[in-house]
Amino acid sequence: MTQRLDYGALAPAAMQAMIALQRHVENSGLEPPLLELVKMRASQINGCAYCLDMHSKDARAAGETEQRLYLLDAWREAPFYNDRERAALAWTEALTRIAGSHGVSDALYEEARKQFSEKELTDLTYAIIAINGWNRLAIPFRSEPGHYQPGNHGKR
Template sequence: MSRFSVPKHFKSFKPLMDLSAQIHASSLEGPLRELVLMRVSQMNGCAYCLDMHSKDALAAGETSQRLFVLPAWREATFYSERERAALAWAEALTRLDGAIPVTDALYEEASKQFSEDELVMLTLLVTMINSWNRLNIAAHTPSGTYQPGKSW
C-alpha cells in the first residue's frame, strides 16, 4: 500500500519534473539515459522505477538482452564505451559510501566520452533518478501498472 501519493503531490515534485525535461532536451541520447536510469534504480532497489524505465526502454527499442544483463555490464561485450563510461560514472555517484570512488581516473574516462555539458547532464540525471528512487521507495509506490507514454 502506498504511503503517500506522488501524483497527488505533483506540484511539490515539479522541480524534479523540470529537471527531467531539461535533461531529456540535452544531447544525452535516450537509450543511454534509460540504461543509466535502470542501473541506478537496480542499485537502489526501486521496483516502481525499474518497472517504468524497463518499459520505457523497451518501447524505445532497447533489447531485452541488454536490460537483463545490465547488472553485469562490465563483463558483457554489447555496451559501447560511451555507455560503459556512463554506467561507471552513475554507479560511483550512486554509491557515496566510497565502495566505488569517484576517482580522477573515472572522471578522465567519462571526460573522454562526454563533453563538459554532457557530463553535467549525466551527473544531474544520476542525481535526479536517485531522488526519484528515494521518493518512490519512501512512498511505497506500487509497481506494475506503469504504461509508457502515460503521465500521471
C-alpha cells in the same frame, strides 16, 4: 505493497521542480537509450521496483533489447555495451554509491571525459541526480510497480 501516500499531490511545488529537472535531462541532447540504461542501473542499485518497472518498459518501447536489459547488472562482463555507455554506467554507479566511496576518482572522471563533453557530463550527472531522487521518493512511499504504461511519465 500499497502506496503509502501521493507525494506529488502533497508537495506539488516540489514535484514540479523534480519534473523540471527531468525535463532538462530529457532535452539535454543525451541519447535516450543511454539515459534509460542510466535510469535502470541506478534503480537496480537502489532496489527501486517502481522505477525498474517504468524504465524497463520505456527502454523496450524505445527499441532496447531484452538481452541488454537482462545483463545490465553485469555490464562490465557483457560485450553488449559501447565505450560511451560503459563510461556512463561507471559514472552512474560512482554517483549512486557516492556515500561509501569518498568521492569520484580522477581516473573515473578522466574516463568519463573521454566519452562526454563537459556539458554532456554535467547533464549526465543531473540525470543521475534525478533518477536517484525519483528512487528516493518511490521507495519510502511505496510507489506500486506494474501499472506504468510506456510514455506515461506524468503519472508517477
